[in-house]
Amino acid sequence: MEVGPAGITTTLVFSDGAAAAGWEQSSQRAALLVEAVPLTEGEPVPAPPPPPVAPRWRTALVVWAGLFPFSVVYGLLVGPHVSALPIVLQSLASSAVLVPLAVFVGIPTVTVVLRRLS
Structure with a gap:
């Protein structure tokens, strides 16, 4: 099918x-x-319209707001301990921690808060 x-x-x-x-x-x-x-039989039934897409500036703001707090805490708590590592490994460590936190915690939280405010 x-x-x-x-x-x-x-x-x-x-x-x-x-x-x-x-x-x-x-x-x-x-x-x-x-x-x-x-x-x-009969007239075709049109498909429902697609849901509206958020403006890019709003998406950027949500991502920033969901990532920024974790970035600050990471920089304060973990940054000093990984500063001796090569920059590539520092970036790898920070992205391995920050991206999942932002995607699974920060961005959904910001989205819920904005939905309640609107």
Whole structure:
């Protein structure tokens, strides 16, 4: 089964012509065709409009607000301990800690707060 812009397409594959002919003549296929009649009659029902997309400035603000507090705490608590490491390892450590915190805690929290305020 494949869902595309024109609808749902179902492809049946048969072992030979006799099996395909048997399906075309079957009572099961006839019953399915009768069931499908209401789906194919009348005016097409338009799809619902997509949800609105937040402006990019709002997305940037939410990400910043969800990341900034963790970044400050990381810099105060962990920064001094990793300062002797090469910059690449410092960046790796900070991103390994800060990105999951922002994605799973900070950004959802900011989103909930903004939703309640609006």
